[in-house]
Amino acid sequence: MSKEHIETPTDETLKSNFIHQEIDKDLQENKNQGKVLTRFPPEPNGYLHIGHAKSICLNFGLGKHYNGATNLRFDDTNPVKEDVEYVDSIKEDVKWLGFEWQGEPRFTSDYFDQLYAWAVKLIKKGKAYVDDQSAEQIASQKGTPTEPGKESPFRNRSVEENLDLFERMKNGEFEEGEKVLRAKIDLASPNMHMRDPLMYRILKRHHHRTGDKWCIYPMYDFAHGQGDFVEGITHSICTLEFEVHRPLYNWFLDQILEGEPAPEARPRQIEFARLNLNYTVMSKRKLLQLVNENYVSGWDDPRMPTISGLRRRGYTPASVRRFADEIGVAKRENVIDVSLLEHCVREDLNKRAPRVYAVMNPVKVIITNYPEGQVEWMEAINNPEDESMGTRTLPFSREIYIEREDFMENAPKKFFRMDVGREVRLKNAYIVKCEGIEKDESGEITEIHCTYDPNTKSGMEGSNRKVKGTLHWVSIEHSKTVQVKQYDRLFMDEAPDGHKDKEFLEFLNPDSLSVIDNCYIEPNYKDAGANFEDGIERYQFQRLGYFCIDKDSTEKQVIFNRTVALRDSWSKKKK
RNA sequence: UGUCUCGUGGUGUAAUGGUAGCACAGAUGGUUUUGGUCCAUCUAGUCCGGGUUCGAAUCCUGGCGAGACAACCA
Numbered sequence: 001m002s003k004e005h006i007e008t009p010t011d012e013t014l015k016s017n018f019i020h021q022e023i024d025k026d027l028q029e030n031k032n033q034g035k036v037l038t039r040f041p042p043e044p045n046g047y048l049h050i051g052h053a054k055s056i057c058l059n060f061g062l063g064k065h066y067n068g069a070t071n072l073r074f075d076d077t078n079p080v081k082e083d084v085e086y087v088d089s090i091k092e093d094v095k096w097l098g099f100e101w102q103g104e105p106r107f108t109s110d111y112f113d114q115l116y117a118w119a120v121k122l123i124k125k126g127k128a129y130v131d132d133q134s135a136e137q138i139a140s141q142k143g144t145p146t147e148p149g150k151e152s153p154f155r156n157r158s159v160e161e162n163l164d165l166f167e168r169m170k171n172g173e174f175e176e177g178e179k180v181l182r183a184k185i186d187l188a189s190p191n192m193h194m195r196d197p198l199m200y201r202i203l204k205r206h207h208h209r210t211g212d213k214w215c216i217y218p219m220y221d222f223a224h225g226q227g228d229f230v231e232g233i234t235h236s237i238c239t240l241e242f243e244v245h246r247p248l249y250n251w252f253l254d255q256i257l258e259g260e261p262a263p264e265a266r267p268r269q270i271e272f273a274r275l276n277l278n279y280t281v282m283s284k285r286k287l288l289q290l291v292n293e294n295y296v297s298g299w300d301d302p303r304m305p306t307i308s309g310l311r312r313r314g315y316t317p318a319s320v321r322r323f324a325d326e327i328g329v330a331k332r333e334n335v336i337d338v339s340l341l342e343h344c345v346r347e348d349l350n351k352r353a354p355r356v357y358a359v360m361n362p363v364k365v366i367i368t369n370y371p372e373g374q375v376e377w378m379e380a381i382n383n384p385e386d387e388s389m390g391t392r393t394l395p396f397s398r399e400i401y402i403e404r405e406d407f408m409e410n411a412p413k414k415f416f417r418m419d420v421g422r423e424v425r426l427k428n429a430y431i432v433k434c435e436g437i438e439k440d441e442s443g444e445i446t447e448i449h450c451t452y453d454p455n456t457k458s459g460m461e462g463s464n465r466k467v468k469g470t471l472h473w474v475s476i477e478h479s480k481t482v483q484v485k486q487y488d489r490l491f492m493d494e495a496p497d498g499h500k501d502k503e504f505l506e507f508l509n510p511d512s513l514s515v516i517d518n519c520y521i522e523p524n525y526k527d528a529g530a531n532f533e534d535g536i537e538r539y540q541f542q543r544l545g546y547f548c549i550d551k552d553s554t555e556k557q558v559i560f561n562r563t564v565a566l567r568d569s570w571s572k573k574k575k
Numbered sequence: 576u577g578u579c580u581c582g583u584g585g586u587g588u589a590a591u592g593g594u595a596g597c598a599c600a601g602a603u604g605g606u607u608u609u610g611g612u613c614c615a616u617c618u619a620g621u622c623c624g625g626g627u628u629c630g631a632a633u634c635c636u637g638g639c640g641a642g643a644c645a646a647c648c649a
Binding site for chain 2: 015016017021041042043045075077078080081134135138139142143144145146147149176177180189190191192193195198200201202203217219220221224240241242243244245271273278284326327328329330331332333334335336337339340342343344346350351355384385414416417425426427428429431458463464467469470471472540542543544545566567568569570571572573
């Protein structure tokens, strides 16, 4: 089957995966009245990255596929690290990717009262207790995966005392670290998470939503599963590391639901392997470090694997969704080659980006037999992949720029470009012949002299002649000067954070950004009809790659970011 | 020396007891006014051993290997 169009979100055909099969089974058993409700539950403590995009596409894709819905919930149980800045960026990124969450975004902090009540219920059942020990003491009693833990001396306090203490924790009578609430489960469990995990800790911090109402905050483990339950989530899709938490979530729900009527839906957690991409890092901590220590310009630096970085780099939402679909979903550890991501954006942009002429590394060409002062407006197709995008005109004159790399003295036969005595075609203009060159003292070419054949204007009969090379060009007099930022991979190592003895920063690529201040572009590139749903202008610079206009552009200074170069089988061959 | 999870071309991912397929990457050729696109062809795989079966990537068993888990993080 040929790929005529890259799928739009509505007709996206999801690749099947094991999660579909599990949900299909649940549906066959008529669990949850046949409903499917998923959720995307980020913590607002950083910007979303391509790994989150996988999760977003999975969760929202599932909701759509099963005619259900997907909630956006912020798991904001740790005011120390969280911020509204992140809430806003996450909403923007999910929307940009093309997904809609059900109703308003949810916040785990909306459930703090309920969680508190449930904690009290557990205390009353003798399933939770206040522990006065320090973090270190508790840790030292946890045991190891192979040795059982030891009981806290406070484990068997009376219900009354626990109730009193917990309320006083809530009232702010104790300082941070003085007391915690713990679940009373099993210190000998082979699952470390069942060894009397913490439920609440004292944090006298301002919360971005609840303000100063609380000075105790639930731990993620005591909040996440209940958040899903409260919302009626049927399938809680998460990454592999939470597999060992699943029994704990189920235990909490069992405790909470005891004595209650059977709920309409009870979340079922299914885990999948997170995305890893080579030549980058994906941990929030490391991304934050890159930002804070100014190795990049910000979360949306086009070299970052963040969604905002990809957006600024020029990736389209469709290309990211396609990528998420291509990589699939499974439980085994995986490392995806960035070339697949690049393939996805090329595939989309090839279909949709208008072609324009720009010269990044110019050398001057004088067409000696072309009349001085004459200008011809040449017609050019905006996108050979999409006739409906029409044509525009661009000016041709006696003095033009071509790429320095498109000329070579004494070039080998396989070099299909310009050399003295050779003919090449100037795309959408004339066939020209190189007659000679001029150099400066250092030997660098300063001018190339050509003659043109007036009978070979594109469209004329005479232009049908076979010529080995076709070059792009711009008229010097008419061209506009813009800045171009070229990006290369941020790290030189395939797995920058995969070395025990070396820090990932050691592998930073010093050439990951190169700025070209004088890039020459045809004057009417805006007429080429760049039209993208997110309003970002994207173009193909003929023969060079895909570029988009950076948000920092001004009228005086237009900045283009290179999204990705065109595939280049010539440069590969040279090696 | 625990519990859980996972091993299919270089990288991902299908095949759910019945011809190991697809994508990316790589190679070759064709078309081309982008060395792009497109088209065609090729390279390359079931971790190992035993068992069940007419038949095993799939089921059983024993190894081996990888990952996760011992934060008042999520």
